[in-house]
Amino acid sequence: MDPESPRVGRPRRSSPVMLEEAAAELFLEQGYDRTTIDQISARAGVARTTFFNYFTTKGDVLWVELDAAIPRLREALEAVDPGSRAFDALEVALRSTAAEVPAARVPWAVAHRALMGTGPELASSGLTRFLAIVDVITRFLARREPALEPDEARAAAAAIAGGAMAGAGAWIEAGTARGPLADALSAGVRPVLDGWSTALRRRTAGGERAR
Amino acid sequence: MDPESPRVGRPRRSSPVMLEEAAAELFLEQGYDRTTIDQISARAGVARTTFFNYFTTKGDVLWVELDAAIPRLREALEAVDPGSRAFDALEVALRSTAAEVPAARVPWAVAHRALMGTGPELASSGLTRFLAIVDVITRFLARREPALEPDEARAAAAAIAGGAMAGAGAWIEAGTARGPLADALSAGVRPVLDGWSTALRRRTAGGERAR
Structure with missing residues (x-):
């Protein structure tokens, strides 16, 4: 699920979970329509390309x-x-x-x-x-x-x-x-x-x- | 269904039926995505506003x-x-x-x-x-x-x-x-x-x- 975890050597949430949590926060704060994939990635602390490793569209x-x-x-x-x-x-x-x-x-x-x-x-x-x-x-x-x-x-x-x-x-x-x-x-x-x-x-x- | 029929005094298809037929022709010719509401209205021989009397979106x-x-x-x-x-x-x-x-x-x-x-x-x-x-x-x-x-x-x-x-x-x-x-x-x-x-x-x- 998260190929980075073993490397950083400490337990952390996987990227898709972080992206999902970031998206939920942003949707609650400002609504689904006004939230971009860039914002979700930034809030999750990952690159935009990481988002597309796990999801095809914002709706996913x-x-x-x-x-x-x-x-x-x-x-x-x-x-x-x-x-x-x-x-x-x-x-x-x-x-x-x-x-x-x-x-x-x-x-x-x-x-x-x-x-x-x-x-x-x-x-x-x-x-x-x-x-x-x-x-x-x-x-x-x-x-x-x-x-x-x-x-x-x-x-x-x-x-x-x-x-x-x-x-x-x-x-x-x-x-x-x-x-x-x-x-x-x-x-x-x-x-x-x-x-x-x-x-x-x-x-x-x-x-x-x-x- | 078609308030114009009695006025023109001859049997004709109603506007929604004409719009639907025009849409079907255009979708077959050029695909759904490339067809606009303006094109559907023009093919049906009605004004764009007539389309919106019957439908809210192209998908309807x-x-x-x-x-x-x-x-x-x-x-x-x-x-x-x-x-x-x-x-x-x-x-x-x-x-x-x-x-x-x-x-x-x-x-x-x-x-x-x-x-x-x-x-x-x-x-x-x-x-x-x-x-x-x-x-x-x-x-x-x-x-x-x-x-x-x-x-x-x-x-x-x-x-x-x-x-x-x-x-x-x-x-x-x-x-x-x-x-x-x-x-x-x-x-x-x-x-x-x-x-x-x-x-x-x-x-x-x-x-x-x-x-």
Whole structure:
């Protein structure tokens, strides 16, 4: 994460974390729109080129947690017990991905969007992330449930991602009384997983098989 | 829709339709990014101010069908039989909203996004539409299913909207062999509606009631 740490020989926060903290401070002080990448880099005490080692656009700073969670979800799905049912395995993978996000580590760009003016950027850069999650889940379902048509795998994945997004949103809005993110995700996706699981079981019981 | 029609005394396409067609032509010819609102207005044979009577940004031209469908969905949900079950009524309302979109009227900005270069704008302006649909469904569920907690109504709505989005996407991608949009939406949402309906029925049967 931070190739400089071993060289300076003392514990320090990594550059992306410092950049994220600097960005959050500046967005709070003067708003998202009026903050430049140069200002963020200067506040973090790094060169502008360092910013671009970790982020492609200013908006990417808003999505550090989620952008790190998407590959973790993919890896968790690759690691699930091959004997488990796909829709149950999905909940396990979502929960284990969420378990690495402590309750205190709420996405600041979402939680403080009104104060920071991050709302429009979140709206314009959020769908790409949502669709990346849908893709990860679609590929998992297509691999693990051959009885699902490709369109069905994608529909199930989009509904699961929608439920998970709402669960995460509720968790963010819950304030300091919030419980674990994993429970909020489960609450958002469980009925969807059950619904698709039942639909699939009915079909295979009825002898109808796709492909 | 077009206040000028009665005055000129002959059937003609309305201004928003002409603007949309002019925009589609120009995006195909020269790409989304290189097309200006002035060019769209000129091609449609209307004043620039006319464009702003119907659209706020250039990107709004990409969403004519969906932006018209969202209030129709809200009205359809307000008109559903009060005796019907909420999750069944949702499918009826989605289908009746979709029934007004003929199979030949596929959203061109999505179907031809590679040729037109509309992909990035669709990605950046799509989430706002998605969340508007989630809001419409959330309000309906909160009103019709008091046993659902507010977070649950939103989670169900987000999953339903996700399934509907995937269904609509499959319908767009299906090419000229596509069937009715209503059937594609049903395929996307039915297992989600069943899953939430079952979860709710179990709860009320178990005597647990929220609020």
